[in-house]
Amino acid sequence: MIEALDHIVILVDDLAAATADYAQLGFKVVPGGTHTDGATHNALVSFADGSYLELLAFLRPAENHGWWRHTAAGEGLIDFALLPGAIGEDVSNARERGLAIKGPFDGGRARPDGVELKWQTARAERQELPFLCGDVTPRELRVPGEDTWTHPNGVRGIAGVTVAVHDLEASARAYAALLGRLPVVEPGRRRFELRATQIILRTPASNEPDDSALEAHLQTRGEGIYGLQFQVIPKRSGALLDLRQSHGVRATV
Numbered sequence: 001m002i003e004a005l006d007h008i009v010i011l012v013d014d015l016a017a018a019t020a021d022y023a024q025l026g027f028k029v030v031p032g033g034t035h036t037d038g039a040t041h042n043a044l045v046s047f048a049d050g051s052y053l054e055l056l057a058f059l060r061p062a063e064n065h066g067w068w069r070h071t072a073a074g075e076g077l078i079d080f081a082l083l084p085g086a087i088g089e090d091v092s093n094a095r096e097r098g099l100a101i102k103g104p105f106d107g108g109r110a111r112p113d114g115v116e117l118k119w120q121t122a123r124a125e126r127q128e129l130p131f132l133c134g135d136v137t138p139r140e141l142r143v144p145g146e147d148t149w150t151h152p153n154g155v156r157g158i159a160g161v162t163v164a165v166h167d168l169e170a171s172a173r174a175y176a177a178l179l180g181r182l183p184v185v186e187p188g189r190r191r192f193e194l195r196a197t198q199i200i201l202r203t204p205a206s207n208e209p210d211d212s213a214l215e216a217h218l219q220t221r222g223e224g225i226y227g228l229q230f231q232v233i234p235k236r237s238g239a240l241l242d243l244r245q246s247h248g249v250r251a252t253v
Contacts (some may be wrong), residue, residue: 001085012056107120127224189201
């Protein structure tokens, strides 16, 4: 059974610059490493709820890479991953529920200290769905631990992920097939609860203040992750991070 949000993927042009900016925003940023294919490298922001942000930059042109197409639209949120219980079983269950999904595929990266990490991923054919990321080596080797969870800005986790979609009902059915659960139906949105995080599907017809920004996102980047809502202690007003400093990430704290 799919258990929780695993991580958020943020495309940045320059990893060193993004690392410095996120540190200025009050996040503790940890070097990640270079992925096995040599096309990308990353830095990580880990949270007490078990999730993390992945700041990811390309090291070279990689037209065949699944995320390369996002470079045309520039920096920002490009994908997110869920943590499976047993990835092979979760993929089989999703297929039985009618979802077209591929995998598991092997992946990995080398940490700066030389430790080799291995995992498996699976991805549905629908663009608005997250991918699955299940560890082969222990997860604590991949995800920075407790000593990195205290952030000066008070962020403790990711309370919500907003996903931009064209067809609310069709996307809700696809998410239900992946997750094995039904959504909470709300006016203009569908909400799935996944442990500490809510996944919220929205269309520009939801009559919310940022509908024009949501529409622009769909036009430039297509369906998929649109925004984040951080869990902050003590709780704040929900102000939006500066888009320049967050490298295009729409996130409230």
